[in-house]
Each structure stands twice: as structure tokens, then as C-alpha cells.
Amino acid sequence: MIVTIDGVAASGKSSVASGVARALGVPFVSSGLLYRAATLLALEAGLSLEGAPALLAHLEANPLRLEPLAGGNRVWLGGRDLTDDLHSSRVDAGVSAVARLPPVREWVNAQLRLLPDPFVAEGRDMGTNVFPHADAKFYLTASPRVRAERRARERLEDVPAIEAALVERDRRDAGQSAPAPDARIIDTSALSLEGVIGAVLAGLPARTA
Numbered sequence: 783m784i785v786t787i788d789g790v791a792a793s794g795k796s797s798v799a800s801g802v803a804r805a806l807g808v809p810f811v812s813s814g815l816l817y818r819a820a821t822l823l824a825l826e827a828g829l830s831l832e833g834a835p836a837l838l839a840h841l842e843a844n845p846l847r848l849e850p851l852a853g854g855n856r857v858w859l860g861g862r863d864l865t866d867d868l869h870s871s872r873v874d875a876g877v878s879a880v881a882r883l884p885p886v887r888e889w890v891n892a893q894l895r896l897l898p899d900p901f902v903a904e905g906r907d908m909g910t911n912v913f914p915h916a917d918a919k920f921y922l923t924a925s926p927r928v929r930a931e932r933r934a935r936e937r938l939e940d941v942p943a944i945e946a947a948l949v950e951r952d953r954r955d956a957g958q959s960a961p962a963p964d965a966r967i968i969d970t971s972a973l974s975l976e977g978v979i980g981a982v983l984a985g986l987p988a989r990t991a
């Protein structure tokens with residue numbers, strides 16, 4: 783059983799995927815972390831974020847491992863846990879350029895398709911490109927202001943600056959962020975986290991829930 787939860791930046795994908803996965807007793811998979819980890823490695827190595835061949839060679843020489851733990855996914859580079867460094871403003875600003883590179887997308891997708899189901903997968907193209915055969919698909923949205931206000935509770939930045947960065951990231955990610963035609967779209971602007979998790983669970987087909 784595969785459930786996909788896609789959506790725009792900071793719409794609640796990982797929080798909702800985590801809650802849904804916990805309710806179903808399965809792992810969840812945060813695909814964006816692999817794009818973020820690839821970006822961090824490129825930045826640390828001083829590589830261009832637009833040079834696919836050098837970046838791919840670097841990724842192959844420094845294999846990353848996504849650990850889809852139920853309590854929160856982690857990304858490892860050998861024995862180094864990169865996870866806590868993946869949500870910085872520097873990675874946020876660079877990740878869309880890296881995620882646009884077709885060889886990097888193929889590299890991420892190949893890793894995701896090796897994971898044994900069942901799981902809940904969240905990202906941008908889980909329901910369209912990576913797991914088009916998923917049993918149930920959801921797409922989360924919320925207004926930029928609401929998303930920025932939620933993020934501001936986690937970061938020492940002001941709401942207008944966060945909102946501007948989110949809108950810019952939405953624009954850059956638009957090419958790979960369209961909802962699947964068979965996805966259920968949920969506007970979370972006026973919903974609590976528990977309300978969104980409940981809406982997803984209520985939308986699962988009987989054999990999945």
C-alpha cells in the first residue's frame with residue numbers, strides 16, 4: 783500500500799505524512815530530504831548547483847542514505863547524520879536549482895523506488911511521476927501567508943521574508959509540483975494539523991485505512 787502526499791512548500795506535507803503513517807502503522811518517506819542533502823553536499827564541496835555531471839559524480843562518490851524512520855526521516859552520509867543541517871535558509875535557497883536537474887531527479891527516484899512498501903511518501907511528484915500507481919493520492923495547499931506564519935514559529939525570521947522566499951520557491955518548483963489528476967486536493971489554511979491528518983485518513987479507500 784502506497785499513499786502519496788504532495789503539495790507546495792511548507793504546506794504541511796511532512797507533518798501530515800508523519801501523522802497519517804503513524805495512524806496506519808507504516809513508515810513515511812520524505813523525498814525532499816534527498817534533494818536537500820544533494821544541495822548541502824554541493825554547497826559544502828563548492829560545486830555549481832546547475833552543473834549536473836559534476837554534482838552527480840559527487841553524489842556517486844559520496845552515497846547518501848535516506849532512513850525512513852516512523853518518528854522522522856534521517857539522511858546519512860556514511861556515519862554523518864546530515865538531517866539537522868537540511869532546513870537552513872542556504873539549502874532552501876539552492877534546493878530548487880538542484881531539484882530541476884533531470885539526472886538528480888532520476889538519482890532520487892531510483893532510491894525511492896527501491897523502498898519496500900507499505901509507506902506514505904511526501905514530496906512534489908510522488909503521485910504523478912514516482913508512484914503513479916499509488917493506492918491513494920493527496921495534494922496539500924495553503925495560502926502563502928498562513929504557511930509563512932507556521933514557519934515563523936520554527937525559525938527566527940520575520941513572516942514577510944519567509945513568505946517571499948516560499949512564493950519564490952513555489953515558482954521555481956512549479957515544473958515538478960502539479961497535482962496528480964486523481965489526487966484529492968486539501969486546502970489546509972483553515973485546518974489544524976490534526977484536522978488535515980483526519981481528512982487524509984477519511985479519504986483513504988476502505989482496503990487501505
Ligand SMILES: Nc1ncnc2c1ncn2[C@@H]1O[C@H](COP(=O)(O)OP(=O)(O)OP(=O)(O)O)[C@@H](O)[C@H]1O
Nearest residue numbers: 791792793794795796797932933970973974975978
Ligand atoms: N494544518 C496545520 N496547522 C498548523 N500548523 C501546521 C499545519 N500543517 C503543518 N503545520 C506546521 O507548519 C510547519 C510546516 O510543516 P511541514 O514542515 O510539515 O511542511 P512541509 O510541506 O513538509 O515543508 P517543506 O516543503 O519546507 O519541507 C510545521 O511547523 C508544522 O508543524
Ligand SMILES: Nc1ccn([C@H]2C[C@H](O)[C@@H](COP(=O)(O)O)O2)c(=O)n1
Nearest residue numbers: 813814817877881905906907955958
Ligand atoms: N518530490 C520532490 C520533493 C522535493 N522536491 C524539491 C522541491 C523543494 O524545493 C525541495 C525541498 O523539498 P521540501 O523539503 O520543501 O519538500 O526539493 C522536488 O522537486 N520533488
